[in-house]
Amino acid sequence: MIEKASMNEIMKESPSKEETSFSSFVVDVRNLAKRYGDFAAVNDLTLQVKKGEIFGFLGHNGAGKTTTINMLTTLLEPSSGSGKVAGYDIINESLEVRRRIGYLPENVQFYDSMTAYENLEYFAKLSGIKKPDSQIWEVLDFLDARSYADKKISALSKGMRQRIGIAQAIIHEPEILFLDEPTTGLDPFGVKQLRDIILRLNSQKGITIFMNTHLLQEVTKTCSTIGVLNHGSLIYLDSLSNTMKRFKDEGSLEDIYLNIENNEEE
Amino acid sequence: MNNRLIIAKKEFQDIFRSKIFSTILVLLLTLTATSILVSTFIFKSQVSQYESSLALLQSIGKMPTEAAPQLFPLNLLRGVVDYIEIIGAIIGILLGYLSIAKEKKTKTLKLLLSRPITKMDITIGKIMGHFLFVSIMILSVAAIILASFLAIGGITLTTVEYYKLAIFVMLSILYIMVFFTLSFFLSVQQKSLSNALTICFVIWLVFVLVLPQIGDTMDPDNQVPGGFFKSMGFDKPQEEAVMAKFSNYETTRDHIEQLSVTKHYERTGFALFGIKKTYNDMMLLEILKEKWFDIVFLFTLFIIGIFSDVYILYKDKQFISS
Numbered sequence: 001m002i003e004k005a006s007m008n009e010i011m012k013e014s015p016s017k018e019e020t021s022f023s024s025f026v027v028d029v030r031n032l033a034k035r036y037g038d039f040a041a042v043n044d045l046t047l048q049v050k051k052g053e054i055f056g057f058l059g060h061n062g063a064g065k066t067t068t069i070n071m072l073t074t075l076l077e078p079s080s081g082s083g084k085v086a087g088y089d090i091i092n093e094s095l096e097v098r099r100r101i102g103y104l105p106e107n108v109q110f111y112d113s114m115t116a117y118e119n120l121e122y123f124a125k126l127s128g129i130k131k132p133d134s135q136i137w138e139v140l141d142f143l144d145a146r147s148y149a150d151k152k153i154s155a156l157s158k159g160m161r162q163r164i165g166i167a168q169a170i171i172h173e174p175e176i177l178f179l180d181e182p183t184t185g186l187d188p189f190g191v192k193q194l195r196d197i198i199l200r201l202n203s204q205k206g207i208t209i210f211m212n213t214h215l216l217q218e219v220t221k222t223c224s225t226i227g228v229l230n231h232g233s234l235i236y237l238d239s240l241s242n243t244m245k246r247f248k249d250e251g252s253l254e255d256i257y258l259n260i261e262n263n264e265e266e
Numbered sequence: 267m268n269n270r271l272i273i274a275k276k277e278f279q280d281i282f283r284s285k286i287f288s289t290i291l292v293l294l295l296t297l298t299a300t301s302i303l304v305s306t307f308i309f310k311s312q313v314s315q316y317e318s319s320l321a322l323l324q325s326i327g328k329m330p331t332e333a334a335p336q337l338f339p340l341n342l343l344r345g346v347v348d349y350i351e352i353i354g355a356i357i358g359i360l361l362g363y364l365s366i367a368k369e370k371k372t373k374t375l376k377l378l379l380s381r382p383i384t385k386m387d388i389t390i391g392k393i394m395g396h397f398l399f400v401s402i403m404i405l406s407v408a409a410i411i412l413a414s415f416l417a418i419g420g421i422t423l424t425t426v427e428y429y430k431l432a433i434f435v436m437l438s439i440l441y442i443m444v445f446f447t448l449s450f451f452l453s454v455q456q457k458s459l460s461n462a463l464t465i466c467f468v469i470w471l472v473f474v475l476v477l478p479q480i481g482d483t484m485d486p487d488n489q490v491p492g493g494f495f496k497s498m499g500f501d502k503p504q505e506e507a508v509m510a511k512f513s514n515y516e517t518t519r520d521h522i523e524q525l526s527v528t529k530h531y532e533r534t535g536f537a538l539f540g541i542k543k544t545y546n547d548m549m550l551l552e553i554l555k556e557k558w559f560d561i562v563f564l565f566t567l568f569i570i571g572i573f574s575d576v577y578i579l580y581k582d583k584q585f586i587s588s
Contacts, residue, residue: 073380095382103380109372111276113283125272126381168377 029083056223102169112154127172159190273391301345347535362449447571481523
């Protein structure tokens with residue numbers, strides 16, 4: 001078991017912070033908080049995510065992950081603190097932020113009276129693409145989803161819908177893609193396919209990924225950096241490789257995850 | 267294309283693909299045609315009754331005291347006003363509710379708001395799309411009216427009657443959109459969608475059915491079928507002399523009726539179509555002058571509705587987190 005003193009030393013420590021110039025951060029938030037009366041959904045969150053990273057935001061249900069994403073995607077206004085996404089202020093420059101982000105909420109269902117193509121066309125036009133036809137086919141090809149184009153959303157399986165969800169999120173070529181619990185409801189094959197898509201988006205299109213999840217396995221197989229949120233507070237932040245080195249005595253990453261949270265609660 | 271137009275186009279397509287609204291639209295058009303046919307048969311029976319009475323009087327060497335029934339085609343549209351009052355309000359409520367309920371249930375609002383568009387774009391776009399649908403629906407009703415007139419005996423309208431029909435079309439669109447904006451507001455404002463729908467239908471019940479009915483029930487002239495004053499043989503000055511003694515009562519009754527948006531719509535519709543016979547002899551401008559308050563009332567409610575919808579979507583936090 002790791003001593004609490006040493007845990008505290010490594011908690012909230014971002015090794016890349018000093019090595020990286022300010023402009024290379026796609027997400028840069030300082031003391032961000034969201035309160036509902038006396039309850040703090042997110043508390044004093046300071047976090048940087050570098051360009052090109054796949055950032056896994058871990059935490060149990062109710063930890064404040066979705067609230068954080070809602071603030072970063074400008075859907076919710078923070079109670080205090082400040083933040084920049086893609087170089088723009090999330091409070092004062094929300095429209096500029098939205099031009100540069102892609103977002104896939106958890107369990108989104110789309111407009112089921114429309115086909116997949118029509119859904120993509122609608123969101124592409126709202127993203128400022130005047131004639132989106134070529135982009136739609138390009139994105140569908142990238143996601144190997146061309147055959148879904150003329151199908152009504154209501155006729156698609158969860159896995160197929162999730163691909164269309166990612167297609168709408170990347171059609172305008174965002175700098176960063178926010179995924180909120182993207183594997184929810186997918187079968188193991190669907191999870192594997194989604195994981196491959198995320199890795200390809202990052203490596204081939206250079207999109208930074210910010211992924212909320214409560215599944216540690218997803219983080220270890222996909223992410224380059226992990227942050228752990230517990231009761232609205234960031235209790236751990238480091239690269240995956242450093243985490244593996246620091247916790248080399250642990251039996252598995254699941255032990256590490258539980259260890260981090262247990263130490264924080266003590 | 268402008269964001270609001272993109273949203274409006276999508277909303278419009280969405281409604282046209284909905285089986286519920288196709289069914290309601292067909293129902294409204296069928297009722298319109300049926301009510302005109304029924305009114306026409308009633309008018310024809312009045313004419314034949316008059317002609318047989320006339321023949322009887324002439325056979326005994328007497329002249330009739332009443333003039334022959336005169337056909338004012340727009341008089342046949344009372345049923346249309348009634349149907350739009352009731353069904354149009356329901357359509358407005360359902361459109362407003364569904365435009366928000368679907369976004370809430372599917373979480374697509376989050377997708378919309380992650381785009382570089384404002385909540386104002388979303389609200390105005392939705393209102394524009396539904397306004398277009400309601401306009402086409404009411405224009406279809408107007409087309410059925412004209413087609414029915416032609417079908418039942420080649421009735422053609424005068425230019426003034428076309429103007430009256432055009433004004434009625436505009437008022438009907440406003441009337442339905444008032445209920446749309448109300449339902450939209452409540453669907454955003456209420457945490458529970460079923461609560462929003464329940465409140466909407468309570469409002470519909472009170473303002474479309476109960477209040478106008480109270481006003482009608484309190485109307486002294488409605489106490490006897492065919493009209494109290496007519497059955498008593500009172501002329502207009504005599505009727506006014508009697509009513510002058512009940513001015514407080516009549517003012518109260520009028521205020522109760524005026525609480526209902528439906529009554530404002532009905533009063534203008536009945537005046538334009540000459541359902542109240544006194545308006546048949548009036549010029550269009552005179553009718554509009556007399557009914558300006560009812561028209562402005564409808565228009566004002568619609569404008570208030572738009573501002574309220576924009577405001578509530580800006581203010582609401584629950585909508586995002588739901």
